[in-house]
Amino acid sequence: AQSVSQHNHHVILSEAASLELGCNYSYGGTVNLFWYVQYPGQHLQLLLKYFSGDPLVKGIKGFEAEFIKSKFSFNLRKPSVQWSDTAEYFCAVFMDTGRRALTFGSGTRLQVQP
Amino acid sequence: DAGVIQSPRHEVTEMGQEVTLRCKPISGHNSLFWYRQTMMRGLELLIYFNNNVPIDDSGMPEDRFSAKMPNASFSTLKIQPSEPRDSAVYFCASSWTSGGEDTQYFGPGTRLTVL
Numbered sequence: 001a002q003s004v005s006q007h008n009h010h011v012i013l014s015e016a017a018s019l020e021l022g023c024n025y026s027y028g029g030t031v032n033l034f035w036y037v038q039y040p041g042q043h044l045q046l047l048l049k050y051f052s053g054d055p056l057v058k059g060i061k062g063f064e065a066e067f068i069k070s071k072f073s074f075n076l077r078k079p080s081v082q083w084s085d086t087a088e089y090f091c092a093v094f095m096d097t098g099r100r101a102l103t104f105g106s107g108t109r110l111q112v113q114p
Numbered sequence: 115d116a117g118v119i120q121s122p123r124h125e126v127t128e129m130g131q132e133v134t135l136r137c138k139p140i141s142g143h144n145s146l147f148w149y150r151q152t153m154m155r156g157l158e159l160l161i162y163f164n165n166n167v168p169i170d171d172s173g174m175p176e177d178r179f180s181a182k183m184p185n186a187s188f189s190t191l192k193i194q195p196s197e198p199r200d201s202a203v204y205f206c207a208s209s210w211t212s213g214g215e216d217t218q219y220f221g222p223g224t225r226l227t228v229l
């Protein structure tokens with residue numbers, strides 16, 4: 001079955017540290033890829049998305065992600081995190097199986113310490 | 115644009131009661147999705163509609179759950195009777211589906227507690 005894996009469940013960083021969150025999916029067909037962020041008590045907000053073209057995509061708030069097709073990965077990066085980046089991050093994949101729905105990873109809780 | 119609107123934001127009810135969650139999608143969007151978020155299972159799709167028609171309800175847990183979309187601007191998710199294990203945050207999302215490149219936008223969610 002198709003699945004999305006986020007191996008880092010809880011990450012703790014100090015401000016100004018660099019961030020990389022892993023996302024891998026298991027599906028050999030065409031995919032659209034998304035990262036969503038959920039701040040405490042709030043709803044999911046779109047950080048960035050990849051449909052086609054340049055595999056390095058830039059999103060809001062200084063985040064970027066790189067699609068590596070050969071590795072079935074879409075890792076999220078930020079060069080220097082801030083305390084306000086404390087949130088839960090979800091990778092989501094749309095797979096062209098005919099089922100028009102996102103498959104979400106289990107999420108990574110990021111805690112940034114001042 | 116007001117974004118996806120959900121009501122109520124919080125609902126506390128007793129086991130056995132009927133619960134109705136409401137969603138207004140973004141104007142112009144033609145697809146609507148209901149998700150449930152729990153600590154144990156994460157985010158899981160319950161059902162989605164395209165052009166007001168239910169397309170995939172394979173994620174609906176059991177017959178106690180039902181969803182309707184009577185028009186393009188309104189959807190409901192009903193649980194009858196509710197059980198404590200239904201306690202979760204229920205999100206509604208909408209998108210404009212065309213050519214496969216659609217982006218889902220989420221509402222603020224309804225936090226349901228069944229006592």
